[in-house]
Amino acid sequence: MNWKDFAFEQIITDDQSPTLKPIATNGAPTEHMHHRGGAYSESVYIYSPVFDLHAELSGKAFVSVGLGLGYNEFLWSQKTIATQTTLFSFERNPDLQELFVAFLKGELPDGEVKDTYEMVAKFFPPEARENLRNKLGKTLILKTDFSLQSLPNVAVHGFIYDAYSSKVSPELWQEDFLKKMLAQIAADDCVFSTYSCTSRLKNTLIEMNFQVDRIKGFQSKKHSVLARRQEQPEPLLVDQFS
Numbered sequence: 001m002n003w004k005d006f007a008f009e010q011i012i013t014d015d016q017s018p019t020l021k022p023i024a025t026n027g028a029p030t031e032h033m034h035h036r037g038g039a040y041s042e043s044v045y046i047y048s049p050v051f052d053l054h055a056e057l058s059g060k061a062f063v064s065v066g067l068g069l070g071y072n073e074f075l076w077s078q079k080t081i082a083t084q085t086t087l088f089s090f091e092r093n094p095d096l097q098e099l100f101v102a103f104l105k106g107e108l109p110d111g112e113v114k115d116t117y118e119m120v121a122k123f124f125p126p127e128a129r130e131n132l133r134n135k136l137g138k139t140l141i142l143k144t145d146f147s148l149q150s151l152p153n154v155a156v157h158g159f160i161y162d163a164y165s166s167k168v169s170p171e172l173w174q175e176d177f178l179k180k181m182l183a184q185i186a187a188d189d190c191v192f193s194t195y196s197c198t199s200r201l202k203n204t205l206i207e208m209n210f211q212v213d214r215i216k217g218f219q220s221k222k223h224s225v226l227a228r229r230q231e232q233p234e235p236l237l238v239d240q241f242s
């Protein structure tokens with residue numbers, strides 16, 4: 001099995017972790033799933049605070065938008081291994097969801113695709129992979145399109161917002177969508193993190209009562225957004241730009 005069979009090209013990023021780029025069809029815009037400087041490193045840098053800013057993880061629910069190769073699902077697994085939390089992981093591309101499940105279950109045939117998932121898994125402790133497998137369908141809930149119709153019916157304490165940019169997935173960055181989505185499912189104590197940093201996104205989060213920090217972006221990227229909403233706001237525990 002090769003990525004070409006699924007209309008993707010694999011690229012090894014600077015920290016030796018793999019990313020995917022869709023092979024363009026009909027001139028539709030495409031983009032790499034991660035920064036070329038390091039798919040694994042970028043995921044850890046941008047999304048760890050979604051877990052680390054919570055003093056207590058037990059009982060909390062998280063949303064990951066864009067399963068892709070599953071870096072953030074591995075991160076969730078690693079960060080929450082000793083606790084009971086739930087992850088709702090959204091992925092529009094059914095192939096990516098099926099391949100990830102087949103990988104966790106040990107059902108992928110030898111080839112490029114399996115090698116890619118093996119490379120991703122090697123960046124995390126072996127228990128993280130085992131934990132994902134055990135939690136699949138229980139507290140790791142795989143869903144398809146992220147939309148107002150598909151939102152989980154629980155209060156969400158952390159958003160790993162790793163969608164493609166607004167050029168490729170404009171619907172996921174629209175102000176009206178974000179406001180309705182957050183109004184529907186964001187818990188009072190909630191962290192929202194993304195690699196993106198547009199004024200529109202920041203203003204939307206502020207309107208939804210998040211304290212928004214523009215943090216240093218990953219490597220060459222200028223800024224990214226880390227936002228938190230709390231009943232009694234405290235400063236975020238990260239370097240801040242003014």
Ligand SMILES: C[S@@+](CC[C@H](N)C(=O)[O-])C[C@H]1O[C@@H](n2cnc3c(N)ncnc32)[C@H](O)[C@@H]1O
Nearest residue numbers: 066067068069070071072091092145146162164
């Ligand atoms: C930047 S990549 C995510 C990378 C991923 N987090 C990882 O760790 O490899 C964005 C992903 O979002 C998916 N996607 C695009 N639109 C979506 C939607 N409306 N709902 C859910 N997933 C979507 C794409 O298929 C793609 O896999």
